[in-house]
Amino acid sequence: MNNSMISAMVAMSGIQQKLGMVSDNIANADTVGYKGKQATFEDVFTAVKQQPGAASALPGRVTGAGYNLGFGARMGDVTMNTAQGEMQTTNNPTDLAIQGDGMFAVSADGKQGWTREGSFHFVPSATDPTKAFMATDQGYLLMGKNARGVSAPLEVPAKTSIQIDDKGVVRSTDGAGKITVLPQSVQVDRIIHPEGLTQMDGNLFMLPTGANLNDVVGTMSATTQIRQGFLEGSNVDLSAEMSELITVQRAYQLAARTLSSSDNMMSITNSIRG
Structure with missing residues (x-):
């Protein structure tokens, strides 16, 4: 050949x-x-x-x-x-968008993952009817962090409305109008090295086998904001x-x-x- x-x-x-x-x-x-x-x-x-x-010694050769x-x-x-996509207003309280750097931390089949897709919905808890989780359309559970930095799927009271501020603090309002600040905040991780993640199906990113989490992921940047009632469009x-x-x-x-x-x-x- x-x-x-x-x-x-x-x-x-x-x-x-x-x-x-x-x-x-x-x-x-x-x-x-x-x-x-x-x-x-x-x-x-x-x-x-x-x-x-x-051929290499011809007289007058220039090349x-x-x-x-x-x-x-x-x-x-x-x-x-990683450029920012266009913000789209939905006015849906379970729709979240990230303004700035970072990704939503999610649990995919029990494993840590990240996504920029913020179209969440409530999923009732299988063990406690008074609680619910927030999940993507693919079933990935949104993660939350408490004051001690412990990460776990974000739990919200069932049959209540929620308000999420720009730093991810979650407040619930029951039928009587009582407002409660939840112990968990929405977990948004700053991706230090996006090239260190592997893109999976469903707009999900995972850590490759053997990779060190601390080499790829950091804490949420001070300039990053969470926008409730918005979705981030594709940046294509x-x-x-x-x-x-x-x-x-x-x-x-x-x-x-x-x-x-x-x-x-x-x-x-x-x-x-x-």
């Missing part, structure tokens, strides 16, 4: 991955709290090959005697675009992603044409040898 075929095949593989990433961004352009993904490309292998013989020999490019790191620029989709498709077509041309040249070479 010649070098041009290898380069084309490697490039097609990387471009296909980029195409899937762009398609994922477009599909989630209307997903609450979705953060778009970005990718970089890098050379697979590049070497400088020297031209043999007299160098070597030439670059590469094997295409592959998709490298995939990073998360649909027009930019559509333009990127066209560019990626054209690049894939060019790489495929290169592969086809290389195959034709090999066929011609084999026929000449025969």
